Amino acid sequence: MTYDYDVVIVGGGHNALVAAAYLGRAGKSVLILERLSQVGGAAVSAEAFSGVDAKLSRYSYLVSLLPPRVIEELGLHLTLAPRTIASYTPDPATNGETGLLVANDDAERTGASFARIGAAADAARFDLFSEHCRVLTEALWPTMLAPLPTRSEARARVIATGDSRAADVWDAMIEKPIGHVIEQNHESDLVRGVLFTDALIGTFAGPYDEDLEQNRCFLYHLIGQGDGRWDVPVGGMGAVTGELALAARREGADIRTDAEVVAVTPDGRVRFVDGSERREERSVTGRWILSGVARSTLDGLVEAAGFDATPAAHAEPGHANPGGHPREGAQVKVNLLLSRLPRLNDPDVSPEEAFAGTFHINESWSQLESARQQALSGRIPSPLPCEIYCHTLTDPSILSDELRASGAHTLTVFGLHVPDRLLDGMDDGEARAALTRAVLESLDSVLAEPIEDVILRDPSGALCIETKTTRDLEHVLGLPKGNIFHGGLDWPFLEDDAPRDTPARRWGVDTAHERILVCGSSARRGGAVSGFGGHSAAMAVIEADGTGTR
Template identity: 90%
Template sequence: MIYDYDVVIVGGGHNALVAAAYLGRAGKSVLILERLSQVGGAAVSAEAFAGVDAKLSRYSYLVSLLPPRIIEELGLHLALAPRTIASYTPDPATGGETGLLIANDDAERTAASFARIGAADDAEQFVRFSEHCRVLTEALWPTLLDPLPTRSEARARVLASGDERAQGVWDAMIEQPIGGVIEQNHASDLVRGVLLTDALIGTFSGAYDDDLEQNRCFLYHLIGQGDGRWDVPIGGMGAVSGELALAARREGADIRTDAEVVAVTPDGRVRFVEGERSEERAVTGRWILSGVARATLDDLVEAAGFDPTPTAVDAPTPVNPGGHPREGAQVKVNLLLSRLPRLRDSAVSPEEAFAGTFHINETWSQLEEARQQALSGRIPSPLPCEIYCHTLTDPSILSEDLRASGAHTLTVFGLHVPDHLLDGMDDGEARATLTRAVLESLDSVLAEPIEDVILRDPSGALCIETKTTRDLDHVLGLPKGNIFHGGLDWPFLEDDAPRETPAQRWGVDTGHERILVCGSGARRGGAVSGFGGHNAAMAVIEADGSPARSIQ
């Protein structure tokens, strides 16, 4: 067969752009086909409220996992700003009149805040817990842009640190439910909850689940840069995708938007519908990279008349509690405020509290109660939520007039709302129900109703945008709204896993020889990282007979 391109990439998310840039640098001809009118996938900015000059990071919002090496090698002009405050959590035991403030650069104030909520004994344990986690994350972080180690190799790398705590840390984070070490080492219900949230975001997991999905989620939240810091992208997420698109085009990639792929054959033929006239076209590639979820890829292969699941492909579909296929379990609400709301805690200013991650109704017991409510088929009340205020770190996403007025954005991320809870609701009802749950949760800890400080657009509508799991499915093509394309994997292979092909060694295998995964469904996927794109590109380069590192 004479191929039109060396590589055709299905989907134009940030990972697809990373892959295209690396492959273009290696001399490959690359075509990206993106169904939407812009590339970037979930890493985009948008004017969410008509007539209001504010560019919000519509889906993704913070950056931790994007390696400096990718930024440097692709020549990306990106600024990522640190947050001075790690988190603030109102204490429900005092009705929010006190709270836990964790400052990144003020150990004394942080310790005093622990004491103020009656958790003085947990302050030192909290610091020690973070130090223990870094024994693992600092050892594994450098491996994420290399071929996958085996479990034994990854463990040996952690033990090679020489830290006497290494074996215990490995066991606590990799071999046993993460809930055990959190509960054993911290007495405060609030402190336990602050730690546990990193294990739950985007999953429908519990602290002690046997499948350890919560452990994998926890690891990816802490592994970024080796120390787990989360930064704000200056200019919003659109700046990240914009730079990646420039890099891909600079290296010669052909990027087509409004081009929906409808079928893929294992030998490299891709059918797609392009433009307003919806004319079906076909293109061929020696390699196909899939930036879409595995379930979506299976549908595309089946639409071409082929078996979507070759015998070489992994294990049965993982399920959430209750037998539901792995589904998203979150809601995201974007708000534009006239000013930051007042707190019940007079010892902390709103500017400090909202500068980091603002935890709402996320104590250990509240998280489990919310999960139990969801398991029984109810929207949790109060809904556990986390808030991020982009504009306290980066006001550039607002117009000069909005900045001068004191306006701010808030992004609220609600947990434990699995997709199946929306069964029987139309999209409008689902958004309204979850918006109400989020606003009620905010009101439970603030000194004034949040609605009193929400701006209105020129038509008089409140500046509220809600994205449910259904929206992520319909708009971004994430089945059941799962932001991880189905689930997270360990950043290593099991010792007996096959490693014969470059695709297997780089964690991008689909079971089809010529189709590789390059999105969040790669073994090292999830969040805005570029791992999937980089590693798929390296697998192609290696398979074609070139040293994968030769393009550095």
Template identity: 60%
Template structure:
């Protein structure tokens, strides 16, 4: 073991948040080393040629951008293009898939007519629009605070109340989100359209008392203050490529193929690259890996359970991570939600063309132009939760589809574009990590894939399998990732896409905010170790906020 360098900051993990932190710190004149285990930076926010010999670049894990602040884009001089989708969503009526609800951002009259077409009451569309307006009161007030020191709960409430949102605060922050959805909507499909944003990647019910569904809902609506989700031109890899370029231009050193093996909170990081064991020292250590992974690195030589045995036994998902450090405090102490399980299955497809719908009144370009909801009515989402909680795969499986190639054809080669080919990314909900173990992962992957395809076929006029393109070896162009696959590929424990459960973007009134790290929501139990990834408070999704806030805390501390 040799110590080769000393840095102002060492960043563990080269995902987008780590790159943001590296760029900000480099611009501030700090000597920065970023270590990435994989062969390229980007983490889960990358594009990949998923199918052998096929020139289609898929955003393999992360897929849309909502939470990336314009401030970060401007500060770092990022040359990225984000495209707004005209259609918000399309949802076939599970009771009659020959009709569906199409929410058209550019045509309120057509959207209102679509509400009536699925049998919703005359007032449902107006209530839907009013609910969205009320949500924006909350999100527009809170969005600017995401890249500033934390407000307390009382300060955040006052900010929203002063904007006229006292009732909205109570409905979205204090009470289960399911209550206000159920109270103001009668149609099962309309209720489900609203509820899905509270459940993506989160294993929860609409009325859960711990309000994880509320927090998930807020993060899906808060981006830019409007909640718009945009497609990055060139795929998600274009975003992280720009971030990597910004970090290098700022003087940061980015090292790939570097697996961190131990972290000493006194300022020592050990990593393995090739056949070499290397030790570096730093005044600050920034962690862009999940807090549970950081705990393992801080507790080198101990066993850390990812909790799959407890989940398989039906025990609660909170608190299942178990580390046994030798006198080392928990890095995740600031957020008790970091041990929550993921709850999704991800399927990527390449099709010869868009499939035909059973609903002849809606074009494929409109239906797939936004978020395509399948079997996501209110009752179906709840039935799916109950089925999964008992250890079964939901039938039907609630799913969402994103067709990036409609909005951004550049992810396909010219030949594929001319042929009419399209990508589909399918996100299956209510499939918690407890369903998957190392022993049954291959079997469960096949079963979950079959459940996803069956759910999709239930609303199509033709079998989706007939449209699969094939790769260079003649294999169907379909890729399925379970929570365990995601855990293994990009280091997200229990496949949780948020690095653990999300937390409110404000501090409780009794929180100790007596250090820059605490005020910026990036503190661990160790003064010189900061969270800079999705596990930080206000982390999650492709935002860069965790990286920005960790950099600000470090600079404020000096």
């Protein structure tokens, strides 16, 4: 077969753009086919409210895992701004009249805050827990842009740090449910909950689940840069993928939007429907096919071409919950535009401080478990555990001059423990309304005034509220059951007996078909805005072809 391109990439998310840029640097001809009218996938900015000049990060919103090396090698002009406050959590025991403030650079203020909620003994343990986590994350972070280590090799890297606690840290975070070490080392219900939330974003898990999905989520939330900091992308998420698209085009990639792929053959033929009015079907060929879509979606494309789509042999762990449900998304995201920040019940913390980091509401250890049990019984949890951040306190550039001058701010709310199954039997509008109501009620439970009183209205008079459910993520972005990790997270290492006989397997991007590789969140190191999947797929192709990058 004579090929039109060296590489055809299905889907134009941020990982596809990373892959295209690296492959272009290596001299490969690359075509990206994106179903939507813009590239970027879940990492995009948009004017969410008609007639209101505010460009919000619509789905993904913070950056931790994008390596500086990728930014440098691809020549990206990005600013990732740090946050001075790590988190604030109103204490449900005092109706939010006190709360836990964790400041990144003020240990004295943080210690006093622990004392105010009656958790003085947990302050030192909280810091020690963070130190223990860094023993693991600082050892593993440098491996994220290299071929996958084995489990034994990864453990050996941690032990080689020479820290006397290294073996215990590995066992606590990798071998046993993370709930054990959190509960054993901390007494405060509130502190335990704050720690456990990092194991829950996008997952539906309990602290003691034996499949350890919560541990893998926890690791990915803490491994970024080795210290787990989460930064604000100046200009919004669209600035990140805009730079990646520029880099891909600069390296010669051909990017086509409004191009819906309908079938993929193992020998490299891709059929797609272009975005013209006539909706003509076309085909293109590539020596390699990279898939930025979920594995189950890729399977459907291969089957549509008349071939068997046997799942990849390395797809461990099994992507099913204990109850037999497929791995499903378990979150709702609500974007708000406010006239000003709302007042708090806590007189010792200003709204500007509380919302500068991650604002946790109704996320104590016991509240999280209560919410999970409610969801397991088929109910939307009340109160709904939520995490909030305010982009505009760190980066007001996403607002017009007029909105900035008026004191307006954005809030991004991420509600937990709302598995996709809860929306069964509801139409999209009903589901969106029910989850919006749950989020607003949760907010009201910790504020000194109703949140609705400070939500701006668009020119038509509608409240500036945008809600994205798991069904929205499935319908708009093609994420099965709204799972932001394309079905589940894997460890960033291979099991000791896993095959490593091909570049694709060594980089964790293999499928059942030799010339089709995954490059998105379905890669072994997938999930979040990291570029890992795209980088790994590009390196696998370059290694297999015996070429290098410029």
